[in-house]
Amino acid sequence: MDAIFNRTSVRKYKQKSLKKEEIDLILKAAFSAPSARNSQPWQFIVVENKDTLKDLSQMTPYASFLKDAAMGIVVCADKSKNDSLDYCQQDLAAATENMLVEAKSLGIGSCWLGVYPNEERYLALNQYFKLPKGIVPMWMISFGYIDQEEVAKDKFDSSKVHYEKY
């Protein structure tokens, strides 16, 4: 799949809204991910409001460009589906990668923005959205039409692959 091999983190976006159909496809890609016991322990907060994006961009030191994104998604764990955040993280990561790849296939750039396990950062997001008990914001993703040169990195490293034994 070209979208997998050509995806890179995109941090510069055109000032143009995403189409509703594109947002829906990105979300559908998330929901298509595998999850332990099919528990689907995720909740997604979709943000297009510019003021909210600006606020979110200040919640970690490495997300300043989120304020210029067309959309942000806050990826939350739902502990009522799986009490273990360790397990939730694996499921949410699968859903997130699906979103990044689907976005790329639509010509939309994205960047994963870490939050958890930094307590200060995930508690700030928790308070900002007044999240119900058991909903934990784990990370965010920025999305937007690509406004930078993309150079796909070839990260394949055969020294990290072990056949039959380590």
Ligand SMILES: Cc1cc2nc3c(=O)[nH]c(=O)nc-3n(C[C@H](O)[C@H](O)[C@H](O)COP(=O)(O)O)c2cc1C
């Ligand atoms: C868990 C995780 C957290 C990340 N957090 C940030 C972040 O806060 N800010 C940022 O600019 N990039 C962030 N990234 C993107 C990485 O920097 C990027 O994926 C990595 O440098 C590899 O580059 P590529 O995505 O272009 O292949 C994060 C990626 C992951 C998987």
